[in-house]
Amino acid sequence: MPVSTEHLLKALYETLPDSVLVVDDSKTVIAANRTATETFGHSAAEILQMGPADFCAAAEEFDQIWQELYPPKTDLKRLHRRISFRRKDGGVFPAELMINRINSADGRSIGLVVIIRDLTEILAAEEDRLKAEKVLKTALASISDGFVVYDDQDRLVLCNDAYRAIYPLAAPAMQVGATFESILRYGLAHGQYPEAGETPQSREAWIEARLKSHVSPASQFVQEIAPDRWLQIEEIITEENYRVGVRTDVSALTRVKTEAERLGLIIESVAQEVYLFDVHSGKFLSVNKSARENLQYSIDELRMMTAGDINESLPAEELAELFKHMVSGDSKFLIFDATHKRKDGSTYMCRVRLERMDTRPNPVILAFGEDITERLEFERALERKQQEFESLVRSLPDMIIRAEPDTTLSYVNENFARFYGRDVDDLAGRKFIHFFPPDIRSEILSQLTGLSPEKPIGSFERALEDHEGHRHWFLWTNQMLFEDGEPVELISVGRNITESQKAKERIARQSRELAMRNDALEQFAGIVSHDLKAPLRQIRLFAEMIAEDVDAGKTDELEVYSAHISERGRAMEQMISSLLEYSQLAYQAIKPQPFKLSEAVTAAWNNLSVHAAETKAKLSCDTDAEIFADPHLMTQLFQNLFANSIKYRNAPAPAQIRVVVTINKMMTSIAVEDDGIGIDARHAEQIFGVFQRLHRDEREYSGTGIGLALCRRIADSHGGGIVLDTSFSGGARFVISLPNRAHARRAASEL
C-alpha cells in the first residue's frame, strides 16, 4: 500500500525526537506529540488543558514571544529561540524553540506549530568538548617536548610554549598561519641551526634537506641546534595532510651515545684484541678489528664461532675446566696464556685476560688478548740474559748475597752456600749477620747501619771459618740500596782474599823478620860504636893521663891507670872473640837431624864440667825425647843456658838445673830452669840482646852477655824460639820451643 503523505507526516510527527505542540490562535494547545508528553511528563489530555505559556520556565518569556507573534504579521513566518522549559516534575531544561505559523489557504493565520528541541544533552556535550580542549591546551603547555601542527598548506596551526622555547631564535616567526619554511628561514638567519653551516650554499642545502624530510618524513632524526644541544625530531603526517611535529631535547642522551660510540670506536681500533662472548655458549658476540685482523676472520664468521674454536693450546675439556669458575660466576677474572689459531692455520701466543660481566639477560665474558709473541721473545732473551748472569755469578769466585737492610737473606749464590756447607735454598730468610763470629757482629752491624745514601758502600776484612773449619780471609764489600733515603736492600760481595792475605802475612812476617835483622844489625853497630868504643876511649884517655902524669913527674896514680888500661883491653879481647863466635854460630847454616835430646844436654854439661864441678852444680834431665835439630848448635844452646844458671846461682848455694820436655802436636817445648837469682821480668826481652848486661858486677864473671843472644839466634834459626818464662819464680826458667820434624822444614824454610 503506498504510503500517503498524510501517513508519512503523521509518522514523522509521532517519531520526531523533538517535542511538537500545535497551538491555535487563542493560545490553546490543541495537539502534542508523543515526544512532548515524554519530555514534559504531562499526559496528552493534560497538555490539551494547558496553555503554551505553562510549559515555559518563565511565563513572561513566552508572553514576550507571543507579543512578537500576535497580531500575526505576514513577514514573520517562523521564530527561533532558545529558552528554558519546565517539566511536569518541575525540572527545567534548556531547549531550542522553533515556532512556525500555520496559515490557511487564504493566508490567514490559524495556529502555530511549536517544536521544542531538548538541548540538555547537546549543551552537555558542548561543555565536555570545551573542557577537553582546555585540558589538551594545558597538556600541550605542560609537556617539555615541543609540539607543533602544520596544516595541509604547511601553515602553523598551533605550537606549544616548549616548542618556542626550543627554538628561541626562531620563535618570533612562529605566528599562526606562518609557513614552516618561513619559520625555518627566519631561524636560520638568526643562528638557530649551527649544523647548517656558515656558507649560503651549505645553508641552502640544509634548508632543502630539512624541507624534504618535513614534506615526507621518513624516521625521526637528530638535529643540532646549539653546541652540545641536540633535538630529536619526529614528524607525522595526519590523514588530513597535517604535519604534527614533536621535538625532544636529547642532548644528554646524545652525549651518552656519542661517548659510547667513541668508546666503541676505541675498542674497535685498539691494538689489543678484544672479544666479547657469551658465558654459556662461548659464542662470540663482538670481536674488535685488531682481533679480527690477527685471526683473519670476519665478524660474521666469528659470530658463528666460540672461544674454544680459536684456542689451539688447550683441548675443549681443559678449556672448559679453565672456564669453569668463570661460567659459574665464582671467579670474575682469569688470566692465562693461550695459543690462538688463525684462519690460515698459523698460531700465535696470546696472553688473555678474561672478565665476567653480569649483564642482563645473559652474562658475557669480556676478553682482552695481547699477542705476546714478541714479548715472549723478549722475555726469553731476558731469561737467557738472566741465566747468563746467573752462571756468571755462579762462576765468580766471590760470595754474593742480597738481603734486607736487617741482613735477612733474600738471595745467596752457590759459593756462599757451599762455604757454609748448605743448600742455597736453605739460606733464604736467615740473617747474614749470623754467619759472622759473634764477637764481630756488632761491629759489622754498626758499619751497615752507618751506610747512607751519600756513602752507601763499606767494606771490611774478616777471617771466616768454613763448614770444615778452615779459615779463609774475606773482603766483604757491602752496598746498601736506598729509596727515598730509606735503606731497602743490602748487597754484599765477599771476596776470598786468603791468598793475598797469606801473601800479606808472609810479607808482614818477612818485614818483621827483616826489621828484626835490621835491629840485630843496628844492635851490632851499636855494640861496635858503644861497647867497643867505650873501652877504647878509656884506654886512650888513661894512656894520655899516664903521659901527662909522667910529664908532670907524678907517679902515684900510674898503677891505677895502667890497671884500667889492661882491664879494658882484656874486656875488649873478650868482646871481640865473643862477637866472632856469635857471628860464626849465628849465621851458620843449620844441619838438622833427628837425635836424642839427652845427647845434646849431656854434651853441653860435659863442656862445662870443670866449672860445674867447681860450683857443685847439679843437672837433672830425665827425658828420652828425640828432637830434629842441629846437634852441634843445640849443644851450644844448652851450654850457654847452663853456664848462665851456674853464673847467676844463688851463691853460695850450688845451682840446681832441671830440663823438662813437653811434646805437643807441632812443637816440642824444652824448659831449662834453675834456682838461681832469677831475672827481672822487665828484662825478659832485653836479655836476648847482644852484650846485654844486667848486672854491674858482670866483669867479675867470665862471659860477655852474648850467650842468650846466641841461644835465641840458634832457636830462631830452627824455626823455633826461646823466651824467659816470667811466671816462674824461684829462679830463671827459659823455654825453648822447636818445631817437630814434620813442621821443621817448613818453619826453617820460611825463615
Added chain:
Amino acid sequence: MNSRQTSQSLRILLIDDDPAEFTLLKRKLAKAPGANIELKFVDAIGEAVDCVKAGGIDMVFLDNRLLPNNDFRETAPQLRTAGYVGPIGIISSDLSGSYFQLFQEFGADFRIGKEEIDGTAISFIVSEYTRDQLSENCAEDFL
C-alpha cells in the same frame, strides 16, 4: 844562681856505674879553663837521689845506661821526682838511639857524648846552664 857563679865552686854530680869514668871526668874538669868545679860521684841512681835530696848539687851528669836500669828515661825522672830542678845532662858513649830525641820530655836539659866532653865543652855547659838567662833576657832589648 848568681851567688853560685860567684862562689868558689860549682858542684857537679856524676852518676855512672863505671868508676873509671869518674877518674876520667875529674881529669877533664881539672883542664876546663875558668871553672872551679867540685865533682861528686855516685854509681847508682838510688844514691844519686839521696845526694840531690841532700842539696848542694848544681848540675848532674847522668850516664845513660846506669845498670841495672835501662836508660835515662828511667833515671832522670827519679831525680826530678826527688825535687831536683838543676840542669841534668845525659852522658853516653853513644847518643844514636832514637829515644835520645826525647831527652827534654824526661826532664833532661842536654845530652853529650862522653868523647865530646873536654875542657871547652865543660866551660860552655857551665856558662850556658848557670847563666841566669831569664833576668838577662828581661834586661835585654830583643829583636
Added chain:
Amino acid sequence: MLMLDAAVHLGPELELAVNRMDFFRLFKFLASNHGCEYFGLAEIPGDEQGVNLRHIHALHNFPDSWVGEAATKTFGCGGPIVHQLKRSTAPVVMDLRQDPSGLDDVGGPEAAIIIPLHTANRKRYGLVMFGDAEARMSENLALIALHASLIFQRYFEVILSLDSVCGLNDREIQIVIWTSEGKTSVEIAIILGLSEHTINSYIATVMRKLHVVNRVQMVASALRSGLIS
C-alpha cells in the same frame, strides 16, 4: 843533608838538634873535624861595633880570656877577622902567622877559617874556627863552608827564628798558665819534672815570641791574645 851525614858520620845528627847545647856540639864537631880546637859564632853588627860573644845567640868554646875587653883587638870592629867578615861574603882561610896585624890576644892558633853566614831575615853572622893545619883548611874550605851554613841554617830555624814565630806550643802554654797562677820557675820545674833552666828557657822563648820583656807582660799578652784564658 846527605853530604853532611856522610861527612859528619857518627857525629851529632843535624836533624836531631833541639837546643843550643846540640848546636854547640855540632859546631864543635865541625871544628875539631877540621883540626880546629876553637870555634865561635856571633852576629856581625852593621855599625862600627865589635862582635858580642856574650850575646844570647852567640855560640863559642873560646877561653874566657878571649871574650870581653881583653880581646877587642881580635873581635873588635877594627880587628882583621871582623873586618874580613864585614867586607866579604866569601869564606876564607886566614893565615894568622902572616897577618901583619897579628892576633896577640888569641895566641897559639896558626890559622883561622872565617865563614860569613846569613839568616833568612837578613842578619849577618860569622863563624870563625881556629886551628893549626892551614893547608888542610884551605883544601876543605868549600866543604867546611857548606857544612857550616847547613848547621847555621838549622840553628836559625830551631833557635833564632823563634822571634818571628807566632803561637805557643803546648809546653809553653802550660808554663805560661802556671806563671799566670803565680808559680815561680822552680815550682813549675818541680810540677813538670823539668829543670829550672828549661823552664826559664821556655819563658825566655815565650817572651821573645810575644815581644815582651817580663813575666807580667808575658801573662798579660797571652791573655790578651787568647793563648790562655
